[in-house]
Amino acid sequence: MRSAIAVLLIGLSLGIAAEAQHHAPLTQINGKDHPELIPDNVVLNAFLEVAGDSSKDSPTDKARRGFQMNRLSRAGMTDQDKTALSSIFGQYKIKSAAIADAFSQAAQATAQNGGTVEIETILQQQSDLMKAMQQEIASTLSTDGAAIFLKFVQQEKAGIVLITK
Amino acid sequence: MRRSLLGILFACIVMPGAVSAFGVDYSYTEYTTLGYDMPSQTLTQTVTVTGYSTGSCTHVCGPNNQQCTDPNCANATHVLTITNTLGAAGGDYTFNLPMFYNLNQSVAVSLYLPVGSPVLSGSQFTAATSRAKILCSFIGSIFFDTGFLSRYIEEAYTRFKYTLTIGPSPSGGVTVAVVTWCNAASTPPDWATSTIANIGTVYPFWDTIATCIRAPTTAPWSCWAPGTILGLPKIAGMDQPLATCTKNP
Numbered sequence: 001m002r003s004a005i006a007v008l009l010i011g012l013s014l015g016i017a018a019e020a021q022h023h024a025p026l027t028q029i030n031g032k033d034h035p036e037l038i039p040d041n042v043v044l045n046a047f048l049e050v051a052g053d054s055s056k057d058s059p060t061d062k063a064r065r066g067f068q069m070n071r072l073s074r075a076g077m078t079d080q081d082k083t084a085l086s087s088i089f090g091q092y093k094i095k096s097a098a099i100a101d102a103f104s105q106a107a108q109a110t111a112q113n114g115g116t117v118e119i120e121t122i123l124q125q126q127s128d129l130m131k132a133m134q135q136e137i138a139s140t141l142s143t144d145g146a147a148i149f150l151k152f153v154q155q156e157k158a159g160i161v162l163i164t165k
Numbered sequence: 166m167r168r169s170l171l172g173i174l175f176a177c178i179v180m181p182g183a184v185s186a187f188g189v190d191y192s193y194t195e196y197t198t199l200g201y202d203m204p205s206q207t208l209t210q211t212v213t214v215t216g217y218s219t220g221s222c223t224h225v226c227g228p229n230n231q232q233c234t235d236p237n238c239a240n241a242t243h244v245l246t247i248t249n250t251l252g253a254a255g256g257d258y259t260f261n262l263p264m265f266y267n268l269n270q271s272v273a274v275s276l277y278l279p280v281g282s283p284v285l286s287g288s289q290f291t292a293a294t295s296r297a298k299i300l301c302s303f304i305g306s307i308f309f310d311t312g313f314l315s316r317y318i319e320e321a322y323t324r325f326k327y328t329l330t331i332g333p334s335p336s337g338g339v340t341v342a343v344v345t346w347c348n349a350a351s352t353p354p355d356w357a358t359s360t361i362a363n364i365g366t367v368y369p370f371w372d373t374i375a376t377c378i379r380a381p382t383t384a385p386w387s388c389w390a391p392g393t394i395l396g397l398p399k400i401a402g403m404d405q406p407l408a409t410c411t412k413n414p
Contacts, residue, residue, distance in 0.1 A: 046196035049269045050213050064273045067202050067209055076334065076362060100267040103217070107265035111222050114234040117265045119190075119219040156198075158387075163216075164192040 031160035038157040041130040045096070047156060048133070052093035053086065075152050081145030088140060092133045099125050189220040189264075189304060195297045201320065201376040206277060208318070208376070212249045213271040214297045222264065239264060241303035248297070251276040264303070318378050321356040321388060323347065324397075324408035325371045334362040341367060347410035354410035356388040368396030370405045386413075 031038045051068035054061070069082055077085075099122060107117040138146050193216030201208050222238030225231070243262040247270070249255045255274035262268060325343035334340045340362045347354050356375040372395045377388040397405050 042194050043196075045269075046194055046213050046215055049215060049271050050196070050198065050211055063205075064209065064211070064275070067200070068198065068211070070202065071198070071200055078337070097269070100269060103267040104263070104265075107219070107267075108263045111239045111264050112234070114223045114232055116221040116223070117219045119217055122217070122267060156196075159197045159199075161195040162193075163195070165190055 026163065026165040029162040031157040031162070035154065035157035038160050038162060040134075040153055041127055042162060043153045043156050043160060044130045044133065045126065046160065047153070048089055048093055048096060051086075052089035054093060054097075072149065072152060075148050075155075077145050077148045078142070081141045081148075084140050085137065085145075085149065088133060088136050092129060092136075095129055096126065099129065189218055189301070191218040191299075192216050193297070193299070199318070199376065199378060201374075205275075207275045208251060209273055209275040210249055210251050210255075211271060211273040212247050212297060213269070214245060214247060215269045217267040218243065218265050220265065238303050241301055243302075244300045245270060246298050246300070247272045249274045262299075264301075318376065319355065319386070319411060319413060321354065321375050321377045321386065321411040322408075323354045323356050323373050323375070323410045324405065325358075325361065325373065326404070327367060327369050327371070330367060331360060334364070338363040338365045339367065340364070343371065345410070346370060346405065346407055347412075348407040351408070351410040351412040354412050355386045356411070361394065364394075366396060369399050370397035371395065372397060372408070 029037045047068075051065050053065055057065065069086060072082055072085070073079070103119075103122040110117050137149060141149065193214060196213040196215070197210065199208070199210045222235050222241075223232050224235060226233035241264045243264065243266070245260040245262055245268070247258045247260075249258065249272050251274050254276040255272075258272045260268075260270055324346040326346040328342045328344055331340045331342055340360050341364050342360055343358070345352065345354055345357050355377055356373075361371060361373070375388040377386040379386050399405070
């Protein structure tokens with residue numbers, strides 16, 4: 001009897017899990033097939049993570065970030081624009097990390113204490129941050145440099161897979 | 166013990182609303198870059214995952230319909246696994262996360278591929294994979310991307326002949342117009358272009374190596390601008406011979 005109840009409970013637990021998992025439909029967008037469905041902000045955020053300097057970087061990390069920035073050279077960006085862009089990335093990466101860390105800590109406390117973890121505020125903050133970074137790039141880089149970066153962002157969408165539920 | 170188990174069972178059956186209160190929503194971005202760096206002669210593939218999970222571990226419980234937090238949910242862990250391999254380099258990289266989080270995680274793998282190695286001679290390099298998945302201890306696998314399971318990579322060799330100088334390049338040097346200079350068996354080559362930028366010294370011919378990628382094997386190659394550009398002179402006033410360029414249709 002006890003084992004039968006246990007099996008039944010496990011089954012019900014799996015049912016709860018399945019219910020939670022399928023709370024909303026899952027969508028997957030592959031950027032190489034549908035680049036038009038990948039927002040610029042998504043690419044900006046991802047490239048900022050890859051190319052932006054961090055104070056925690058090892059020499060290997062720095063070399064790899066330099067390699068990412070050199071991809072912009074191949075796209076035709078001047079060293080002067082690249083240096084300016086790297087400086088902007090450094091500033092915005094710190095801000096982006098602060099927003100993410102604050103959310104992670106608050107979210108875990110909410111989960112422990114009961115209640116619903118809300119993402120809307122942080123998404124708005126991150127969206128505002130990326131808009132501000134775009135504006136700073138446009139106003140700091142040369143006209144050609146800003147155009148090259150904009151084109152680069154569009155090309156990078158081919159390397160993005162976006163999954164949302 | 167039996168009474169408590171029956172009590173839980175009763176709660177699950179009688180109060181289906183308790184089930185619907187649980188919920189995890191998420192959004193993830195997987196971003197893959199690949200490129201060849203000529204100075205260090207390395208091929209580097211970077212896989213980056215950014216995103217978040219959000220939701221609630223609370224459900225209605227008890228005779229007075231109070232809010233209860235499920236500790237199995239609240240204390241659940243997420244394990245992010247990024248698979249990033251280039252031949253024998255790289256592997257699986259795991260990161261432990263709490264139930265709800267906002268993350269930016271990047272893994273780069275580099276493979277030393279000196280010029281002249283088989284891959285740079287035009288053979289297809291088949292063992293490149295990138296993938297990310299997240300396993301939740303509460304609800305199981307919630308993200309499994311199969312979009313970039315494996316790719317084919319080659320370093321495409323192409324010879325070009327100079328035709329005219331177009332003008333200054335934005336980042337220095339000049340941009341020149343070129344035509345491919347490959348023999349009949351390797352025409353059209355996997356990588357071709359009509360212009361080459363950032364040329365310091367104009368030569369009559371150029372040998373180039375570009376990084377190309379495709380999936381599956383029958384798809385057209387997608388190539389980056391060449392990482393290697395070697396200028397060649399004429400030979401006693403004569404054109405360079407037509408080259409055997411890389412061609413893997």
